[in-house]
Amino acid sequence: MTATRNFFARLGAKFEGFINTLAMASTGQRRVDQVHYLQSKSDAQLAEMGIKRDEIVNYVFRDLYYL
Numbered sequence: 001m002t003a004t005r006n007f008f009a010r011l012g013a014k015f016e017g018f019i020n021t022l023a024m025a026s027t028g029q030r031r032v033d034q035v036h037y038l039q040s041k042s043d044a045q046l047a048e049m050g051i052k053r054d055e056i057v058n059y060v061f062r063d064l065y066y067l
Helices: 002-039 043-049 053-060
Strands: none
Touching: 002 053, 043 053
């Protein structure tokens, strides 16, 4: 019985790690997509949003660091 539990505990941990990796990759891709979307806007459109072109990456990743 213990061997079976250990097996499923290890299997569950591996599956959880795999799901976490997929979630992180998905989040990263969304951020990259947002950067590309903002880069496709004109300077006037960015100004309306309160973003300068050279601040796009900082804007998209602003929740990950504090300066």
